[in-house]
Amino acid sequence: MSRKVCHISTVHYENDSRILLKECQSLSKAGFDVSLIINSDKDKYIYGTNIIALDNTNKSRFYRMFKKSKIAFNKALEADAEIYHFHDPELISLGKKLKRRGKKVIYDVHEDVPKQILSKTYLGPLFLRKIISKVFSFYEKTSSKSFDAVIGAIDEISCQFNNKNAVTIKNYAIKDLIEAAVPVKREDNDKIVLIYVGSITRIRGIKELIKATELLQGKAELWILGKFETEELQKECEAMEGYKYSKYFGSLPLKDVYSYIKAADIGICTLHPTENYKESIPIKVLEYMASEVPIILSDFKYWKNLFGEVGIYVDPLDPKSTAKAVEHFLENREKVKEIGTKNKERFLKEFSWDAEEKKLIELYNRI
Numbered sequence: 001m002s003r004k005v006c007h008i009s010t011v012h013y014e015n016d017s018r019i020l021l022k023e024c025q026s027l028s029k030a031g032f033d034v035s036l037i038i039n040s041d042k043d044k045y046i047y048g049t050n051i052i053a054l055d056n057t058n059k060s061r062f063y064r065m066f067k068k069s070k071i072a073f074n075k076a077l078e079a080d081a082e083i084y085h086f087h088d089p090e091l092i093s094l095g096k097k098l099k100r101r102g103k104k105v106i107y108d109v110h111e112d113v114p115k116q117i118l119s120k121t122y123l124g125p126l127f128l129r130k131i132i133s134k135v136f137s138f139y140e141k142t143s144s145k146s147f148d149a150v151i152g153a154i155d156e157i158s159c160q161f162n163n164k165n166a167v168t169i170k171n172y173a174i175k176d177l178i179e180a181a182v183p184v185k186r187e188d189n190d191k192i193v194l195i196y197v198g199s200i201t202r203i204r205g206i207k208e209l210i211k212a213t214e215l216l217q218g219k220a221e222l223w224i225l226g227k228f229e230t231e232e233l234q235k236e237c238e239a240m241e242g243y244k245y246s247k248y249f250g251s252l253p254l255k256d257v258y259s260y261i262k263a264a265d266i267g268i269c270t271l272h273p274t275e276n277y278k279e280s281i282p283i284k285v286l287e288y289m290a291s292e293v294p295i296i297l298s299d300f301k302y303w304k305n306l307f308g309e310v311g312i313y314v315d316p317l318d319p320k321s322t323a324k325a326v327e328h329f330l331e332n333r334e335k336v337k338e339i340g341t342k343n344k345e346r347f348l349k350e351f352s353w354d355a356e357e358k359k360l361i362e363l364y365n366r367i
Contacts, residue, residue: 002033005364006081010068011088014040014051017254017283018110018153018171019087022047026357027364035079038074052079065090072098081365083148088149089113089136089352092143099146104367106149110171111336113351115275119203136251148361151360156279165367169360171351180266181258181291192330195264197257197284201229203277205298205316206237206271212322214242220326222246223264225257262293265336266329271317278302281310285310289347296325312342 007024011346015018028034028048032348036049039056052066052075073094075085083096085106095105114137123129141161143306144150149165152158158168186193194213200206201255206224213222224246228234237243249260261267267288271277279302288295288310297303304313 003083004029004033004035004079004085005082005085006035006037006076006079007085007087007092008037008091009087010039010054010064010075010091012038014038014046014053014058015254018176019051020047021110021174021177021254022171022353022357023066023169023360024350026353030361030364032364035081036044037075037079069094070174077101082299089140092140095147096143104148106151106367107144107147107364108151108153109161110153110343112157112279113137113195113277118275121277126150132348134225138246149363151363154279154281165363166358167363169356169363170281171283171286172281172351172356173283173290173347175290175348175354177260178287178290181255181262183263184259186223186263188248190265192326192333192336193223193264193266194220194266194326195223195225195261195288195353196268197225197261198282199229199285200224200226200233201236202233202273203272205272206233207240208317208319209268209270209322210237210240210246210317212242213245214240215323216243216245216326219330220245222268223260225250225252225260227251227338243283247280258287258291261287264293266311266326267291267293267295268322269295270314270322271298272316273300275297281306286347286351289343289351292340292344294329294336294343296322307344309339310346 005027009019012019019285024034024036024245025047034049037052040051041081043053052071065196068257069091083104084094085108087108095107099105117133117136118129123132142160144163147163147320151163151164152168153171155168157164194208213220222245269282278300285295285297285307296314297357298316299313308332312328314321314325
């Protein structure tokens, strides 16, 4: 009889690549009976996973943190799993309640939340954010001691937790899914195409990127794939002069995203230098590597040491720096193919999900 496991998130959506396509799908292939309580339009069965839908129409933070978490807890009890694996820091209290009921519980820490809090200006002035950060850090680390395992997305996160089963499972890309993708057809093969994939927010550098495209005066076209953080931000971007050199495709299924990446010339990942981003492993960089494209990315020391010569490092707050990097590739088109080929080779050796999948299955069998 298959062992029942249940993943839970009130923040993410059903198409989340780390939760559904990697962890849940890998566990299903390994013989586990997998359920996922997550924002979705309806209950369904996809990628070997039973999706248990949470209403995703109410977007308020208050509803999500209080009402939705209670709904998720009740659905978790109904699932009656042996192992529960939750993905949001606001669900720590849910994890503690499941532990009191004798369940095995895993906390999956995607980001360094205490650092992330420091950049959330809506929480107030910096001195107040520092206090909130320290209080949450104490609560998170203390609470997590009782969980059966803590998973960090990078080593710098997992090493912060005093838990005997604190492990790192990096958010590497799925090789087979990318290799199966077929490039979309381009209207103009002479113009260089830049591509940005992911959540579209201010601190991920979207406005600086559009400004850089403006500086290039039509020498490059920018493809934007993802969902804007707010309608206000989308309108601001559309009003920028450089937006006329952009094409916005919205949020697409992952297999289609890879088809666009493979058709582009250069991948872009110019995140702002927030404390949370400066030490991270952005999945888009790995997806660009696997798709054989060179990358223009933020000049963070951590990224330079981790990724090496994958492209050109720039000041993410300076559109001129990004535009200059694009100009370099325009003047040296042979380097686009050369670096792209090396990126694919390096991805296959070092950044594929295959090795992380083995660590996940070993952890589940151990606990």
